[in-house]
Amino acid sequence: MYSFILSFTALLCLRQHYDVLAAPVLSAQNLLSLDPYPNKPRVTFRQDGTFKITVFSDLHYGENPWDDWGPQQDVNSAQLMRQALTIEKPDYVVLNGDLITGENTFAENSTTLIDEIVAPLNEVKIPFSSTHGNHDNNINITHIAEILREQKVAPLSYTRTAPPGVGGEFGPGTYWVPVYADTQAKKPILILWFFDSRGGFSPGANSKPVPDWVDSTVATWIDQQTSIMNTAWGPAENNRASMAFVHIPPHAIQVVQTTLNSTINPGLNADILGVGSTQATTNSANSGKDDAFWETLNTKVKNLKVVVSGHDHGNEWCAREPTQDVIFCFDKHSGFGGYSSAGWLHGIRSFVLNTTVTDVKAGIESYVLVEDGTTRDRVFLDRNYV
Structure with missing residues (x-):
């Protein structure tokens, strides 16, 4: 009989691993390097000055492992990943949340699903x-269990954890990745920010709901990190750009849907x-609990x-x-697991940047590629985009 309970010892081990692998708090003493990845290849733009990011979202591996249907969805998802990687040839990939359908997994093999998910990327x-x-x-x-497994089986994973005390309980996956113009550049021209919006349920016999918003401690962390970056590299305006990824949309996005124009926002x-469907809304009393994160992200991270x-x-616009004068995009449901509907299709969203992205007036191109190999929803995201 499968065990559905994580032992206290196992949880303690995860906590110990989390403390060991958490990103160090960058301070004035190590400003000269400011490199969170000294043992990994530097992420850079191509020689032609371009940089493509492809996003796979909501893969939902591990559904219904007790019958034929579930594992087949994982096969289909892996096929889509390989197809998209072949067509897009991206420079960087983002897996934007819900990698695994955790309510369907068994304790004995839950984290090994990560091996299947990252296999196309490793290849x-x-x-x-x-x-x-x-x-x-x-x-x-848990998020930390998935992160630890990914770090173990994927040499080119840049996923890491926030320092202890940042992100709230069961929300360790907050960090940033620098992207450089070339291998010799002294400072990055693009920062990729990743935030943990938590949600779901805690592990073990006494499972309880986990808050579904980016914890307020992340706001303080953003303030600290941007201050250190500014001291080390100069102000962000016309110096470096940023992009941010978070699984659950911020609460402020809910009202944006009411003003969409199908031509401008295809x-x-x-x-x-x-x-x-947005942060802090599983209980109406929690609405706006992500305000500190949302405001700090948009006021401290310049040229976002x-x-x-x-x-x-079902959204891809x-x-x-x-309110914060920032562009928001849904990516595209990539996995054949998870809910869907006839005609939605599965696919990815890509972003194409070039080294002029440091200019606050510069934009980036984005589009959706779907499973039949066609592209759609192409937009140019710049200061004029509404």
């Missing part, structure tokens, strides 16, 4: 990062945002080109969030 030796979603926290799986718009989320499988 083509492409650097990548992960965020984690509400389905990645459950009775037999893409599937089949999920009506509401309870459970776009914020990217998954979670709502981009639009400007007016």
